[in-house]
Amino acid sequence: MILGIDIGGTTSKLGLVQDGKVIARARIDTLGHADEHAFADALADAGHRLVRADDHRPLRAVGVGAPNANQLTGIIEMAPNLPWKHDVPLARMMTDRLKVPAVLGNDANAAALGEWRYGAGRGIDDLLVVTLGTGVGSGFIVNGQLVLGSAGNAGELGHMILIPGGRACTCGRQGCLEAYVSIRGMIATYTEAGGSEDVADVKAIADRARASDVAAIECFRRTTEWLAIGLANAVCATGPKRIVLFGGIARNGDLLMAPLRDRFHEVLLNIYKGRVDLTVSALEEDDAALLGAAALGEVGGEGSHAEARRARS
Amino acid sequence: MILGIDIGGTTSKLGLVQDGKVIARARIDTLGHADEHAFADALADAGHRLVRADDHRPLRAVGVGAPNANQLTGIIEMAPNLPWKHDVPLARMMTDRLKVPAVLGNDANAAALGEWRYGAGRGIDDLLVVTLGTGVGSGFIVNGQLVLGSAGNAGELGHMILIPGGRACTCGRQGCLEAYVSIRGMIATYTEAGGSEDVADVKAIADRARASDVAAIECFRRTTEWLAIGLANAVCATGPKRIVLFGGIARNGDLLMAPLRDRFHEVLLNIYKGRVDLTVSALEEDDAALLGAAALGEVGGEGSHAEARRARS
Numbered sequence A, B: 001m002i003l004g005i006d007i008g009g010t011t012s013k014l015g016l017v018q019d020g021k022v023i024a025r026a027r028i029d030t031l032g033h034a035d036e037h038a039f040a041d042a043l044a045d046a047g048h049r050l051v052r053a054d055d056h057r058p059l060r061a062v063g064v065g066a067p068n069a070n071q072l073t074g075i076i077e078m079a080p081n082l083p084w085k086h087d088v089p090l091a092r093m094m095t096d097r098l099k100v101p102a103v104l105g106n107d108a109n110a111a112a113l114g115e116w117r118y119g120a121g122r123g124i125d126d127l128l129v130v131t132l133g134t135g136v137g138s139g140f141i142v143n144g145q146l147v148l149g150s151a152g153n154a155g156e157l158g159h160m161i162l163i164p165g166g167r168a169c170t171c172g173r174q175g176c177l178e179a180y181v182s183i184r185g186m187i188a189t190y191t192e193a194g195g196s197e198d199v200a201d202v203k204a205i206a207d208r209a210r211a212s213d214v215a216a217i218e219c220f221r222r223t224t225e226w227l228a229i230g231l232a233n234a235v236c237a238t239g240p241k242r243i244v245l246f247g248g249i250a251r252n253g254d255l256l257m258a259p260l261r262d263r264f265h266e267v268l269l270n271i272y273k274g275r276v277d278l279t280v281s282a283l284e285e286d287d288a289a290l291l292g293a294a295a296l297g298e299v300g301g302e303g304s305h306a307e308a309r310r311a312r313s
Helices: A036-053 A090-098 A107-118 A183-192 A202-210 A214-238 A253-267 A285-303 A305-312 B036-053 B090-098 B107-118 B183-192 B202-210 B214-238 B253-267 B285-303 B305-312
Strands: A002-007 A011-018 A021-029 A061-066 A102-106 A127-132 A136-142 A242-246 A277-280 B002-007 B011-018 B021-029 B061-066 B102-106 B127-132 B136-142 B242-246 B277-280
Touching (some): A002 A090, A002 A285, A011 A285, A021 A036, A021 A285, A036 A090, A061 A107, A090 A102, A102 A107, A102 A285, A107 A127, A107 A136, A107 A242, A107 A285, A136 A214, A136 B214, A183 A202, A183 A214, A202 A214, A202 A253, A214 A242, A214 B136, A214 B214, A253 A277, B002 B036, B002 B285, B011 B036, B011 B285, B021 B036, B021 B285, B036 B090, B061 B090, B061 B107, B061 B285, B102 B107, B102 B285, B107 B127, B107 B136, B107 B242, B107 B285, B127 B214, B136 B214, B183 B202, B183 B214, B202 B214, B214 B242, B214 B253, B253 B277
Parallel strands (some): A061 A102, A127 A242, A242 A277, B002 B061, B127 B242, B242 B277
Antiparallel strands (some): A002 A011, A011 A021, A127 A136, B002 B011, B011 B021, B127 B136
């Protein structure tokens, strides 16, 4: 039994995970606590209640996915979208309260581990998971290990520069993949292609494309081209066997995934052709973050990259 | 004692390596043999002579660096610049002849292992080595392991697309980093910047830049910008602690490395700032390929990624 916790800007979700399934759920507000200690107390209380309600089967580990979380240190580092602007050592705080090993990781890495343990990347030891949403996150798995990098923050595919001197990105630089193929990026592309400025999300653009709106069709065409190049570039780094795309944008099979598969294989360096496939997450959207967090707890608890480093140092 | 072999298009070099130093050398022609078996016989003969001349100290392993070599399979795969146009299982052929474990790897990966074991990346378990020459090669080391990827051909930084729709690349695609920052790429940049078309190598461009030739100075400026972005993009994948540049182009400290360090740190995603350094290979140019090949034999023999996979499968 593993407790997965997904920390969001307004709500934090908890789920008990057994055999790759979420068997019980809870949620608490992220906002409104006196400080991070009170928040950790509330998380631990909710976790304890879930475990008690589940007939007291023993909890083996806790995994926590959060924005700006550093898996090597177990610290949430000054997350702009969370109420605490300083470093919060949440892994240690949860271990202290729940008395089991707790592993903290960033949400994209959690998603990667979730796909690897329970989802469309199960058993694939060289895997790339890309989350397409407000931002573009990624987790690289190489030789059966999540790549954390020397400072614990590897795997930022969304901030590879795709168009030098291109669109402004939220990171303060220009031309990042995220500035083109995220929700915000697609809305910008739609208006650049001559679409009206009243679209609020990708679903609206997709609806218009299906109704033959020229700018919406062009928006998906450009997004496909940029994403194909971004993914082909990622393959040049770690040579994954499979790429799993996660998030609402990737659920547009007709408008995005079908042309993307074609274009990706066309644009791939010849030595990789036929050696990497591209698929969409099969996890339920609601459960994916909880399963990812649980995978973090499970894999981390069994000897993650972080633990291997600690043992060596 | 390890035998390192570096297979080139016209000449193949052999070196006995002990404690990170090449203590004896030999070379044979790559061309002019009846077939690959005769070539392997000639390599083995030269290897045996080196070992005998060295007082018969026991040979522990052989490492072979070659273009288009696949470390997972031990096969040179249809190398366009070698005399054999079919697959050559050279690792097995050398093991048969020399009776010690032989590991075959591509030359850029060999260079990466050489820097990691004996050079400027010694002891750095998250490392990126980039070779700047006729092409742009790379080897990623993650968590103390060379990244081979699922098909044994990971680490092609030179074929990340830097400028979508840009310059034609030798790989048949457009806009690859290699089309900009290799020797050929720099010559193209020089002529694009208005330089005369009579330059044959980067040294000539560097000499002109030092003599205040405007096009040559502009060529180095653009090369610096492109390489800074290419390296910053690589950091987003695996988060190395150090990047080592290898090859004649990188030896232009004043024209390239000094401005490149500045621009690289400027263009780096903020979360990596101060966490990755950029340096130049300190290995002797003549020995580097042999040391790299030897490192392949040493690391491979001790349980490389390839061996770990074989054990698992």
